[in-house]
Amino acid sequence: xxxxxxxxxxxxxxxxxxxxxxxxxxxxxxxxxxxxxxxxxxxxxxxxxxxxxxxxxxxxxxxxxxxxxxxxxxxxxxxxxxxxxxxxxxxxxxxxxxxxxxxxxxxxxxxxxxxxxxxxxxxxxxxxxxxxxxxxxxxxxxxxxxxxxxxxxxxxxxxxxxxxxxxxxxxxxxxxxxxxxxxxxxxxxxxxxxxxxxxxxxxxxxxxxxxxxxxxxxxxxxxxxxxxxxxxxxxxxxxxxxxxxxxxxxxxxxxxxxxxxxxxxxxxxxxxxxxxxxxxxxxxxxxxxxxxxxxxxxxxxxxxxxxxxxxxxxxxxxxxxxxxxxxxxxxxxxxxxxxxxxxxxxxxxxxxxxxxxxxxxxxxxxxxxxxxxxxxxxxxxxxxxxxxxxxxxxxxxxxxxxxxxxxxxxxxxxxxxxxxxxxxxxxxxxxxxxxxxxxxxxxxxxxxxxxxxxxxxxxxxxxxxxxxxxxxxxxxxxxxxxxxxxxxxxxxxxxxxxxxxxxxxxxxxxxxxxxxxxxxxxxxxxxxxxxxxxxxxxxxxxxxxxxxxxxxxxxxxxxxxxxxxxxxxxxxxxxxxxxxxxxxxxxxxxxxxxxxxxxxxxxxxxxxxxxxxxxxxx
Amino acid sequence: xxxxxxxxxxxxxxxxxxxxxxxxxxxxxxxxxxxxxxxxxxxxxxxxxxxxxxxxxxxxxxxxxxxxxxxxxxxxxxxxxxxxxxxxxxxxxxxxxxxxxxxxxxxxxxxxxxxxxxxxxxxxxxxxxxxxxxxxxxxxxxxxxxxxxxxxxxxxxxxxxxxxxxxxxxxxxxxxxxxxxxxxxxxxxxxxxxxxxxxxxxxxxxxxxxxxxxxxxxxxxxxxxxxxxxxxxxxxxxxxxxx
Numbered sequence: 001x002x003x004x005x006x007x008x009x010x011x012x013x014x015x016x017x018x019x020x021x022x023x024x025x026x027x028x029x030x031x032x033x034x035x036x037x038x039x040x041x042x043x044x045x046x047x048x049x050x051x052x053x054x055x056x057x058x059x060x061x062x063x064x065x066x067x068x069x070x071x072x073x074x075x076x077x078x079x080x081x082x083x084x085x086x087x088x089x090x091x092x093x094x095x096x097x098x099x100x101x102x103x104x105x106x107x108x109x110x111x112x113x114x115x116x117x118x119x120x121x122x123x124x125x126x127x128x129x130x131x132x133x134x135x136x137x138x139x140x141x142x143x144x145x146x147x148x149x150x151x152x153x154x155x156x157x158x159x160x161x162x163x164x165x166x167x168x169x170x171x172x173x174x175x176x177x178x179x180x181x182x183x184x185x186x187x188x189x190x191x192x193x194x195x196x197x198x199x200x201x202x203x204x205x206x207x208x209x210x211x212x213x214x215x216x217x218x219x220x221x222x223x224x225x226x227x228x229x230x231x232x233x234x235x236x237x238x239x240x241x242x243x244x245x246x247x248x249x250x251x252x253x254x255x256x257x258x259x260x261x262x263x264x265x266x267x268x269x270x271x272x273x274x275x276x277x278x279x280x281x282x283x284x285x286x287x288x289x290x291x292x293x294x295x296x297x298x299x300x301x302x303x304x305x306x307x308x309x310x311x312x313x314x315x316x317x318x319x320x321x322x323x324x325x326x327x328x329x330x331x332x333x334x335x336x337x338x339x340x341x342x343x344x345x346x347x348x349x350x351x352x353x354x355x356x357x358x359x360x361x362x363x364x365x366x367x368x369x370x371x372x373x374x375x376x377x378x379x380x381x382x383x384x385x386x387x388x389x390x391x392x393x394x395x396x397x398x399x400x401x402x403x404x405x406x407x408x409x410x411x412x413x414x415x416x417x418x419x420x421x422x423x424x425x426x427x428x429x430x431x432x433x434x435x436x437x438x439x440x441x442x443x444x445x446x447x448x449x450x451x452x453x454x455x456x457x458x459x460x461x462x463x464x465x466x467x468x469x470x471x472x473x474x475x476x477x478x479x480x481x482x483x484x485x486x487x488x489x490x491x492x493x494x495x496x497x498x499x500x501x502x503x504x505x506x507x508x509x510x511x512x513x514x515x516x517x518x519x520x521x522x523x524x525x526x527x528x529x530x531x532x533x534x535x536x537x538x539x540x541x542x543x544x545x546x547x548x549x550x551x552x553x554x555x556x557x558x559x560x561x562x563x564x565x566x567x568x569x570x571x572x573x574x575x576x577x578x579x580x581x582x583x584x585x586x587x588x589x590x591x592x593x594x595x596x597x598x599x600x601x602x603x604x605x606x607x608x609x610x611x612x613x614x615x616x617x618x
Numbered sequence: 619x620x621x622x623x624x625x626x627x628x629x630x631x632x633x634x635x636x637x638x639x640x641x642x643x644x645x646x647x648x649x650x651x652x653x654x655x656x657x658x659x660x661x662x663x664x665x666x667x668x669x670x671x672x673x674x675x676x677x678x679x680x681x682x683x684x685x686x687x688x689x690x691x692x693x694x695x696x697x698x699x700x701x702x703x704x705x706x707x708x709x710x711x712x713x714x715x716x717x718x719x720x721x722x723x724x725x726x727x728x729x730x731x732x733x734x735x736x737x738x739x740x741x742x743x744x745x746x747x748x749x750x751x752x753x754x755x756x757x758x759x760x761x762x763x764x765x766x767x768x769x770x771x772x773x774x775x776x777x778x779x780x781x782x783x784x785x786x787x788x789x790x791x792x793x794x795x796x797x798x799x800x801x802x803x804x805x806x807x808x809x810x811x812x813x814x815x816x817x818x819x820x821x822x823x824x825x826x827x828x829x830x831x832x833x834x835x836x837x838x839x840x841x842x843x844x845x846x847x848x849x850x851x852x853x854x855x856x857x858x859x860x861x
Contacts, residue, residue, distance in 0.1 A: 067786035067799035074788040074797075351790075368787070373665040373683035515768070515787075515794030518667050522709035525792045526743055550743075553705040556678060557668045593744060 021046045022057035033062045034384070036366030037349065040073055045174050049080045075368035075514075077131065077350030078307045085120045085127035087165045087178065089113075090144040093130040094269050094508075095460075095501045096427050096490060097140040101155075105141045106130075108158035125166065132352065132508055133269035134308040137427035137490070138195040138434050147176045147310040150189040161187055177311060192311070196276050198450075200437025202401050202413060202421045203394065204281070210328045212287040212400035216294050217336050224295040225251060228399055231407035232419035236394035237263060237355070238462060238486030239561075240418075243399065246389055250379040251296050253387035258298035260289050260341075261364070261383060261390040264305045265348060265355040268463035269508065270488030273423035274393040276435045278305075278312055281397065282319045286343060288396025290333065291403055292389055293341040301343035302383070304360050307350045316345055352512035353562050357390040358382075359514065370516040371560035392486075394423055414440035418479035422487060426451045429493030438478065445474040453491045458498055458577070463488040464505035465565035468498060470576040498577045499584070503531050505569035513562065520563030523554035527567055529593075534584050538591045544581055548574060626690035628652075628672075633686075641681040641692060642670055649852025651845035652694050653703055653736065655710075655728055656769035657682040658817050662778065664770050667710075669703050669732065704736040705743075712743045713792070715750060715764035716820075722829030723821030725837030729767060730820075731844035750795070755802035758810040758826055766796050766822040776814035784808045796822070 025042035029035035036058070043054050050073050059066040073079045091097070091106055106117050106128075113126045120127040136142035139151035150161065164185040165178060179187030196204075216224050229244025250258060262285065266274040277285060289301045305313060320343055323329040333339045351369045353359045358372035361383050382388025391399075398420055402410050411419045418440035424447070427433045431452040438447065448456050459469045461478075462485040469476065469483070476483050492501065506528040515521040530547040533539050551567030558564045574581060597604075600611060621637040628641075628650050635644035640663065645652050654670040657663055663682035670681040673693040681694070693699065710716075710729060718724045750763035773785040773796075784806045788797035800806045808814065810825050818824070834840070 065783040065786070065799050067783060067797055070788050070797055071786040075790050368790070373663075373680065375685065510791060513791040515789070515791045516666060518669075518706050518709055518713075518768075521768070521792055521794065522713045522746075525746065526709065526712075529744055546742075550705070553702045557671055557702050557706055559665055559668060559680075 018051060018053045019057045022054050022061060026061040031062065033064060034365045036072055040079055041347065044079060045176055048174050049083050072366065072368050079349050086125050088127045088146055090129050090131035092134045092136060092140060092142045094133040094137065095504050096137045100140040102141040104155050105153045105158060108155035112158045112162040132511060135266055135272045135275050137270045137272055137425065139193055144308065145178055146174060148178050148180050148190055149192050149311055150187065151192055153189055157189055194276055194279055195434035196280060197432055197434035198436040200421045203397050203423060203437050205401060207400060207404040209283040210287060212403040213290045213328060214334055215403040216291045217334055221295045221297060224291060227407045228402060231402045231410040233398050233402065234480055235392055237392035238484060240480040240484055243391060243395055246379060247292065247295055250387045250389040253380050255386040257300060257386050258296045259383040259386055259388040260292045260296060260298045260301040261388055262289055262303040262396055263355065263357065263360055263390050263392050264303050265360060266306055267352040267355040268465065268486055268488050270427055270463045270490045271425045271486055273425045273435045273487050275309060277393050277397055278316060282316055284397045284400045285393055286323060288399040289343060290341050291399050294339060296389055299340050301341060302364055303343060303345045304364060305345055305347050307348045310347055313345055313347060353514045356560050356562060360390060361388065370514050415479050417481045422478060424487045424489050426489045426491065428491035429453060430491045440479040441477050443475050443477050444469060455494060456491045457494045457496055458492050460490040461485050464508050464569055467568065467572045468576055498573050498580050499535060502569040502573045503535060506531055509566040517559040517563060519554050519557040520566060524566050526550055527554065527570055531570055533593055534581065537584060539584055540586050540588055540591055542590055624688035626686055626688065626692065628692040629695050635686040639686050641684050641686050644686045646848050649849055651848040652681050653732055654682060655732060655819055656771065658771050661771060661774045664774060666769055669706055700736055704738050707732050707736060708738055708741045708743050710767045711741045712745045714766060721821045722824060725834055725840045727821060728819035728844060731839035735843045735845060753803045755804040759803060759808060759815055760824050760826050761803060762822055763796055765820045767820055768794055769819060771817040771819065772814040772823055775817045779813035782807060784814060
């Protein structure tokens, strides 16, 4: 109906084309409002952006309001309501990419395309933008070209890539994976190295596909949870909640349909171990989810795959298809009557906050990724208000290994409170960046020796939300009793500026704050500005004191983990590198944010006279 | 209200609650005021502003979303919490463009009243001077986003009370804004009688030609500080004092 009316009202057939694209996308998603993310992504691939006409059409087709669609679309960095170039080149922006020369790569792309970063070429072929960490810290500088990842870029590559893309045949839809899909141009640098440097005894102990599931099926669901509890497995995303307890709580919750969710958002800058797991041993991840499905009585599993990892989707889907053929997915798994379990992959669209489990659930439901207030916890009311266990990719692999080899074997590794091993993603000033499986309890010193960076000036443990560790604390241990981490280890050598890094991390939180709560929405910007005053050599002792107090308020008052850790880049560098701040401070009791003379320079030059009043400083 | 009542304490005062009540609901009923901004008694809580953050059994959480439970120990009126609340209110002042002296909501504005109650004389945090859109298209209703505090009261009220979904959010972080379900407000089916129009705590959504019916000086918070209407209930039940 809508399509016909649109076509009749307009001489051009563009509106009806939009309506038909939307109609198809909505149909594929089964007219399910909670699949709004898939619908919008599909529309964007077809049209290059999400025009107002498409927003209205989606709303009409789903029977919701346009404002609800806009709410969701405008939230995600990878969804756009403005036309973008046919090839959207997004350079990864992290302290690591900058130290590896990303600014030079940006200049090279600007030259090759002929427009500055943040804009689109006049022929509509290219858009150039920065994007936050894309999970390639081991092979920066890296970029996304639509969905394709290019890594280890050198400035000379920009011209080659741009030239190849200019040759791409014009088709109606956006080439999602230029250089990879066999249709378009062949691009250099599209290989994502695995970077598995040191496999260890647990995660990379080779179990056969489905072995863990079959082992679990010899136990009752309660016995499976009991095993996981005895293994002392704690969540590998970094928060460290006991997995056995989470599963027990979830199993006990009453609901119509329990859900198993795999958190593959891996958004913490500097981490990429989940990418390696999903590349190297996806079956171990799916086995773990299936084991959880059995233990919790869940029939539905969801993998939330961050938008940056879209290139992994088809290979993961192929693995799932294989598993279905082998009886490891679908009905009566491994021949067990009544044990049905299906896994669906949901792609994200560029939002760090979706790594937070309740935001992730909101995003899975096709909404903006705003966290929920707890209680209720997801184990009570999660996905579609049903009992839901959300666990990290690595946690599921651990669950698989525990089923294969037993809880006692697992607790034989690690420390008292941190059983097993941990994957760490090491990047930065380090000769061998990559993934290492290390025993819990390893000191930062031992880790630095292992990766070949004993001279490190400082180490960022756990990404921006973690801690900036100084050499005096290199004796500290990786583990839940000391340095808890999801596994991001960024190494900074002598000569790196700790405050510059803190500033980049502060900017990251400004861009990634979801905006739901005041302290994080406003506080992240105020923290960044406070640090900028100090970096501009206009900071006084009073500014440091005020910044510290502000950081405390943001930490204490914010609603979710993002805001509660957003001040860490500033607070932990203040604590561990006070000299870096002291060196920047001015002796005056107070200086305004901007220099009056600087602000009036142009006016002074034009008028040819000095402002009245005595010596306003600098 | 089903189930047996139980008690918990707020700053040492014993509060009676029904199962299913949040901390703020139970406290309001008992005449104990916890500062809040985005919470509205007729709407589902949303946990935006964090002003009602309390220490609950030692952990911070928003009183508007946390269910009360037996024996809970809540700290609310402490110097530490009030200082953090004051900073959060200050953040809202510098985030938008708030000019109390010529705002028609002055004296009836919950943001302004909270600032007075919490002792915020003038913000010291840097003003952000954002560009915010106005919408004067509707014959009866005026929207000035300069004064919006993103509390979502209008969004929630329009959806659940009016059944219209005229409002929503757009974008994220510091760029988040109040959005409407059309290009301009007069293209929506909003009406001046809607709940969504009457729940705005600040001067963002106002009804045209009514702003100065009550003169400055005779308005709600000119008479008594914000929260007085709640606290007066407790004054009538002095026996409940548990200190």
